Amino acid sequence: MSKTIKVALAGNPNTGKTTLLNAIAGTNLRVGNWPGVTVEKKEAVVNYNGYKIEFIDLPGIYSLGNQTAEEKVTIDFLIKEKPDIIVNIVDSTNLERNLYLTVQLLELEIPLIVVLNMWDEAVEKGIQIDVKKLSELLCCKVIPTSAVHKKGIKEILDSIIELAEKPKFIQCTHFESQVETFLLELADEIRKKQPILFDLFPKRFLVISLIEGIDLQNFGIEIHPDILKKAEEIRKKLEKLYKKDISSIIIEERYSIVISIYEQCVKKDTIKDVDTTLILDKIFLNKIFGIPIFLFLAWLMFEFTFELSAPYVDWLDSSLSNVIANWAYQGLTAINAPEWLISLITEGVIGGVGFVLVFVPVLFFLYIFMGILEGSGYMSRAAFLMDRFMSFIGLSGKSFIPLLIGFGCNVPGVYATRTIENPKEKILTALMIPFMSCSARLTVYAFFVTAFFTNHKALVILSLYMLGIIVAVTLAFILHRSYFKTESQHFILELPPYRIPTFRFIMLSAWSKTKAFLIDAGTFIFATALIVWFLLNVPFGVQSKEDSLFGHIAKVITPIFEPLGFGHWEASGALITGFVAKEVVLSTMGNIYAGEVVEEEQQKIGIIEGLKEIGVGFINANIEAGKKLISLFGLISNEEEEEPADNTLLNAVRKEFTPLSAFSFLVFLLLYTPCMATIFAIKQELNSWKWMAISVMISLTTAWIVSFTVYHIGKLIISG
């Protein structure tokens, strides 16, 4: 059996941690969430020279505090899980600030390897770092690397093995001697009163934390009161001696170590080449052009995500329903399977798989574009530009893109919140997205305005979109001022240098995130689709939807909608299926009102024929996507044809609804809940069933209240 080595990757944001892990682990990378928090977790296992090395990518942090969720996750992991080795990734072009965290990590007394990443950039910028000297001053291994060029990877792995075979830790960075004396004094007190603390915490970390007065409660250990008293005594003495608060003293002590090391190891050539980042920011952050450029890029991203993925969605859809379902049907009839089983497989199972798979192309394209925006460093510019407009509801500029994507489809909108590091902002944004009216809802609006509001089509649709935005903003504002009131999140946004992200890296991370969707949310979406199939088909062999379990449930909940003006079971039935996906609302209505759809003639499709259809379909999808990419830049105009509305359905609906109750119905449909896929996306992305439940509750109550208000105000206006 091979020995396991647990390695934590720690470092500032934007130092190339993820790129490095990708370079080391390739496709073995797993993306998830840290338990209980909305912070992304990446892991990978690598077999090397007979060892099994487990890598954990810790969140990017500037210091080892306990203020933000990222910091808490990091310190918790390092103290409780005690990795064998910490690999500290630092940005060679920004060594001074990066070394602050290094000095803090050394206080944890865990064997450390310092990786000087972005070495290529440092060389280019004329920054010379004396690696040997740095290694001597920090008393640990220092390795220059260039993660994008995969340089230095082998050296890292070799050093890990070497250090694992002969674990070694030397503390050689020290504070001023009078501070060190106090540290020793407190250590003595601990040794006398509660020596077990030394088994639970790294010694230096413990002593410094106690003197600084940092709460160690959440590590679940009671500190002896004498120790706390002693620590306070020392704190008072130090504060008097330095005439500063204790945190400032300690931070300045650490920085004086950093500055002294920095000055001994780093030399900069005076001849500096042009700073491209400075020039690019003159354009991208321009006071006049900055925002228009951002809006253009956001629009481009929207188009890219939805237009380019559309051909692949269609291809998956037709492959499943035309070919795979057909094969299943033939196979099952050949073995004389009962009717219900055929329906279960061809409609329930294959349909459920379809519900999940249609999101794959969309998410994949979304992640690619997000990866480009993020990896290049532009995303933080977007936050910079939009901050002014978003901060009053407690959001930063980073929320803008996810909200915008939500108008196309809420599911990728929710997943686009991945770039928001701050948990509060992320939760608020994810709760707002369901109110962004997605294009699936638009199909329903379009049908109803044709039926009732032929003269005010655009106005009615626009009012719904606006209503969604108003509800979302109000909700965020209320939560920001109530639930999240205590959260004093200060805005500090790093604007990293512009970098060219690597193609391979972007594809890899897009794929691993899409895979995470399939495994997590995908499972639940599939299960829900199956449940709905059962509802529609139980008792087995029901002829009309009205007699199915689904019909009964629809009838039971119908009275709820009476005060909203649409208290008939057909409407509530359509709303139930709308929970699965808004695309099926119209077909359900068609089904209910216009009677059973005629069974389409099933033509037999052979194996070869089917494979050919799938293959040709895929090639066509690629061609179509290519055309769309070109047309995005206006070279080919791409006209979309509109499908004429079904006349029998129009008439049936006109009989059941008044224009007012139809509008009320649309308002409810807009707000009540996006669809199960969005709900499970929220659960996955926020890593919380609680927030998922809260989101659903908010949607349902808001929808009812707003529809009620709209309906009754409308009635007053009409009668008055």
Added chain:
Amino acid sequence: MTLSNVSVGKRVKIKDLKTDKNFRKKLMELGLFPGQIIEIIQDAPFGGPMKIRVKDYCIALRRDEASGIEVEEVE
């Protein structure tokens, strides 16, 4: 003079951080402690945040937060 009313292109030295405790800690850990020289590079439209350079990197701060940072001009 506070950082919020320094104009773009100026270099200033931090004198004092009159902010709440947590934020001061954050700023100091990022290298923005008294004595440090910083440069104002750009500001966002409509009174948005300002981009400043400290040590070898750039960060953005909101104006009301920058108003807690006391600075003095350097040549």
